[in-house]
Amino acid sequence: MRAGAATVWEDVHAERRRLLDDLTGVSDAAWRTPSLCPGWDVHDVVAHLVDTARTGRVSFVRDLLAAHMDFDRANARGIARHKRDDPRATLGALRDAVDLTRTPPVNLATRLVEAVVHGEDVRRPLGIPGAYPARAVTQALAYQLRTPVTFGGGRERAAGLRLVDRSTGESWGTGEGVAADAVDLLLAVSGRPVPQERFDGPGAPRLVLAAQPVPTTQQEGDR
Incomplete structure (x- = not known):
């Protein structure tokens, strides 16, 4: 059954909190572990999640135009914008954004895809079990x-x-x-x-x- 917008955001916010809990206290080496997402380590994925949590419709279009319609470049810039020298500071930035409901001009189901897939991108390489609605x-x-x-x-x-x-x-x-x-x-x-x-x-x-x-x-x- 297709969930409504309120339920989608409830699941997304809950998943952000679970990921925060799972990554609090991990070792320094864990942040450099390659994720399941090609070319990104765990720290990159978290920085990307901060970026997407803070990206709304206007900023998405603006960033994509600035990247000359290159999604790779736009994503790389987003990571650079939010990736701190200390991974724990990046995690803190995700904590600050945990309840935001901003989204690019795409189907809201993409927020669920992001929450689950990126959650597993991080958890599986670190041996952390994930549980999702x-x-x-x-x-x-x-x-x-x-x-x-x-x-x-x-x-x-x-x-x-x-x-x-x-x-x-x-x-x-x-x-x-x-x-x-x-x-x-x-x-x-x-x-x-x-x-x-x-x-x-x-x-x-x-x-x-x-x-x-x-x-x-x-x-x-x-x-």
Whole structure:
């Protein structure tokens, strides 16, 4: 079921708080750990989350024009703008922005994609388990499946596959079956590496291959 705006923001704000809790007290080395997002370490992802939390419709357009319509460049500038010398200061900036409801002129579901996918970008390399509301994960997955890769989605990655949430039996698409936890399906569709043993079904190898990361920052609506 598609959640309304108030529910989306409730989930996004709660996820920001959980990430803050998970990263408070991590070691200095942890901040330099490569994330699942190609080319970014954990500190970069947090700085990006600060940037997107503070980006509204006008500032998004302004920043994109300043970057000559280059999403990679706009994202890099956003990270540079908010990445502090001390990662804990960057985390503090995220804490200050935790309850903001600003968003670029895109579908609000992209905020759920960002919250879950970037949460796992950070948590999985650090060995921190993540837990997300089922409604947030399934709405994010549904959005990614109907959105082309060129617009930050993952439609092409799942072409010819029937994705099945093994917890609920809910499914998307037609073709060779792939069953997994919804969060793993979301990550794969979003171009993140997920071990093949997390998937079942004849379509699993195709999805894992399609999910191989590419060096781009234009994913899930902004990366």
